[in-house]
């Protein structure tokens with residue numbers, strides 16, 4: 888059994904002009920037409936390519952991620968009891 892991370896949401900078209908930065912906070916490349924972008928839910932680092940954000944979270948927030956998974960497991964236990 889493995890843990891997967893379900894990212895809920897919908898595609899929200901944005902212009903890069905409305906973002907705080909036109910570059911990815913991880914790889915520093917400018918966003919291109921139809922790139923999937925997202926922000927980190929654990930910090931205010933900025934906007935990332937979706938793939939870069941995943942890497943960022945695993946590299947920078949592994950501890951928070953594990954806390955979150957542990958919380959979730961606890962909640963699930965409670966709802967079944």
Ligand SMILES: [Zn+2]
Nearest residue numbers: 911914936939
């Ligand atoms: Zn990037």
Ligand SMILES: [Zn+2]
Nearest residue numbers: 927929930932
């Ligand atoms: Zn972060």
